[in-house]
Amino acid sequence: MLHKKNKTSRKQPSQSRSRATVETILDGCVRVLDQEGMQAATTSRIAEASGVSVGSLYQYFENRDAILNALQDREFARTAEMIHAHLVRDKFDTPRDLAGSVVESLLRLYRSSPGLHRVLALEGLRVAPTDRVQAFDHRIVETLRVFFESTIFPIRRRNKHVAAFVLYQSVRATMLAKILEEPPGISDELLTEEVTDLVVSYLI
Amino acid sequence: MLHKKNKTSRKQPSQSRSRATVETILDGCVRVLDQEGMQAATTSRIAEASGVSVGSLYQYFENRDAILNALQDREFARTAEMIHAHLVRDKFDTPRDLAGSVVESLLRLYRSSPGLHRVLALEGLRVAPTDRVQAFDHRIVETLRVFFESTIFPIRRRNKHVAAFVLYQSVRATMLAKILEEPPGISDELLTEEVTDLVVSYLI
Amino acid sequence: MLHKKNKTSRKQPSQSRSRATVETILDGCVRVLDQEGMQAATTSRIAEASGVSVGSLYQYFENRDAILNALQDREFARTAEMIHAHLVRDKFDTPRDLAGSVVESLLRLYRSSPGLHRVLALEGLRVAPTDRVQAFDHRIVETLRVFFESTIFPIRRRNKHVAAFVLYQSVRATMLAKILEEPPGISDELLTEEVTDLVVSYLI
Amino acid sequence: MLHKKNKTSRKQPSQSRSRATVETILDGCVRVLDQEGMQAATTSRIAEASGVSVGSLYQYFENRDAILNALQDREFARTAEMIHAHLVRDKFDTPRDLAGSVVESLLRLYRSSPGLHRVLALEGLRVAPTDRVQAFDHRIVETLRVFFESTIFPIRRRNKHVAAFVLYQSVRATMLAKILEEPPGISDELLTEEVTDLVVSYLI
DNA sequence: GATGAATGAGGATTCATTCAT
């Protein structure tokens, strides 16, 4: 009743060509967000930046929000994978090294598309009114919690869930603020060091 | 020094009545942001919620963005004042008490108008191209730095500026995420406690 | 849920100026329907033909369909009034005269805006999926039925409701077809005469 | 003589397979019109309902309007044939029986695809600028006129052409209104009876 | 000063048509 027709939720991007187009569109959207910001992310601007027509956008996505949702999903997945990959590494030296490498990777990830991550943080591309942000934030927090529960490193926090939540929000916000504001007198190295200190002194 | 460069310089809100109207409008805008979100903050909705006409809005503000900018200014000022007030209090017991009370106040402040602060966070009302956010963030960070430099409490961080930056971003983001996402199983008290721990273990 | 906001169903056209604008828009819409047909009745074309801006259209009407609905309401009301006025006239000579004058008036009414009435017939401006047509058709049929029940003229049809229905549809369709197709060799006078015969020989 | 002036003349549907595809497409279009209405009759919906690809649609038809035109041609032809078949029947009892059987058949025909006939009525699929409707209406009217001129039944109308025109429009409109509006309290049988009365009392 | 009706540029979405495979 809300939509005249509901078809089969657009093109099922199963064929590799379809999937490629979807990725192309998402990449275009990231470019727009990074260089021109959220308010510029109109359907025609996204189409233009992706090198496809507006019509094609709608061949692959239900509507504008669906693009942003998909982009969010993809980026959260990448973030989660990145963090997970660090935590399951066999080889590590000290807890501090591990923490530092995660922090540093996060900084790098954010720097690769600051505009995108600015929007993702807190506001979460605004689409599903909070659910999507919460759901994905939660996934990352869970990854951290599980690690805290199972690592042989001694963690002095009683409530691992809260600890994961606090640390994820803290590190993310600090790194993003760094990239977005570039406050004078604070280098990447220095900040990575300090944030790692924050994490380690809280956990151990 | 706050005059910005208003081409037509609009209403110089010198008369108290004018100032009152400006405040009324900002309050209306906050109400809209809190209850209906950013996408509802249209000029006519703000006018309606403020009890003034759209025309009057433009008597007091250059354009829509100017309203959001002014609101941002006001809220950052309040935050800065609140933090400052805590830090200059004569009476305090322990460093932990002080940190805890700041953290708690921040949580309260955010909870009083979550919609407003969600928008302010990182994105800075998306208006001023980061300058405004940076400027005000900087002011708060400076307040903290000065405190760290001058307090008789022993602070083990070498670079007080970075420490202030890291802590401000961390506490703010964590508290906001709490309010906006309300992750299950994390109470206000518990989180306040943990964040205070984060601050104290990093600083002392 | 269907609409983001529902306001108070637009401007309440109580002031005479508002009402005048509403009429202006409806008149513009009629002009478009008559001269360019239904497919040309786009919001911007209607606005243009009415001499107002698209924005103003939406100040007075919820959406495009609301314009067509209002127009239909107005035209049905006019038709009903016209028919009613004929039936309640004190002075008339014979049943045939009365029938003939109604038939003739209807032809004149349709000729005043053929494009509009073409659309109104059967399709009914398409908006409320049939309800509106049915409702108004019904009103006119009722007017006729009441007349048939109460007139001192002898009516030989048993079921006055069906008779009213049959006659209204027949006269309307024939007159409209005449205007829209202008079949060669059939003059207004001749057709009026024949249709009057159809009515009279059926009724009396 | 039906060749129209197809610029590129498309597929001359001489091969039986081509003709079959054309029919398939028209049938699909009818299904869409009946079940979903005119606004749903998009090229892709018609293609889907016909089990062919959009591309194939354009193999057989110049453009969308050509499909609707062809459909109109076909349906008018069927109607004309149906009426003709009744009129040339050798066996009939009374004039009333003949009239009644035509009226009833028309009702049945319309009921078999109401959505199609709603669109065809008066509006003539809104395609050809009235010419097509007129031409076909005229053909049916001519069939009737010829019958009126040649039948041994006594017809009391002087101008047989006008009589045919009036009756065709009247019967068609009444039957269609019945099907499209389904006014409460009017059964098929009752209406058929009344309309037959209308015809007979006018003619004889 | 205040008002709110009027304006129209801009944004989301649809769909007839084309064309490479």
Add this chain to the structure above:
DNA sequence: GATGAATGAATCCTCATTCAT
């Protein structure tokens, strides 16, 4: 011949801004 992905003009609608009263 058949397919259906790609295209973009055309449509509905919103909302920041202006200006006559």
